[in-house]
Amino acid sequence: MKPTYQERIWQVIHAIPAGKVSTYGAVATMAGLPRQARAVGRCLSQLPGDSKIPWHRVINAQGKISFPLESERFCRQKNLLEEELIIFSNNRVNLKQFLWRPG
DNA sequence: AAAGTGACCGATT
DNA sequence: GAATCGGCCACTT
Numbered sequence A: 001m002k003p004t005y006q007e008r009i010w011q012v013i014h015a016i017p018a019g020k021v022s023t024y025g026a027v028a029t030m031a032g033l034p035r036q037a038r039a040v041g042r043c044l045s046q047l048p049g050d051s052k053i054p055w056h057r058v059i060n061a062q063g064k065i066s067f068p069l070e071s072e073r074f075c076r077q078k079n080l081l082e083e084e085l086i087i088f089s090n091n092r093v094n095l096k097q098f099l100w101r102p103g
Numbered sequence B: 001a002a003a004g005t006g007a008c009c010g011a012t013t
Numbered sequence C: 001g002a003a004t005c006g007g008c009c010a011c012t013t
Helices: A005-014 A024-030 A037-045 A072-083
Strands: none
Touching (some): A005 A024
């Protein structure tokens, strides 16, 4: 069976190791959907709460969490990342240090 | 049918 | 750094 784009997006996100992050745009490109960062965000927005997908390792290209500051979801994602020893400075992750690059 | 919206991005000014 | 712009596209008004 030819994989759905949604499935390929999940597969890419699954491949992000703990302690690293990726961005919506990078995930889109790796899933074969260049310039479709929004498709990734859309995809994640539809995930059930009990999903095993490491959705928290996906942040935006500025190194920031794409939820309103101090919102419930913002804090949940930040906590999950800090548990993986990812450092925030000014609510921002240093992508030079934490961005996952395959290869 | 048309306009607005959103877990976005890169290039440009 | 900040703001704008066009690209992108499913969904909701």
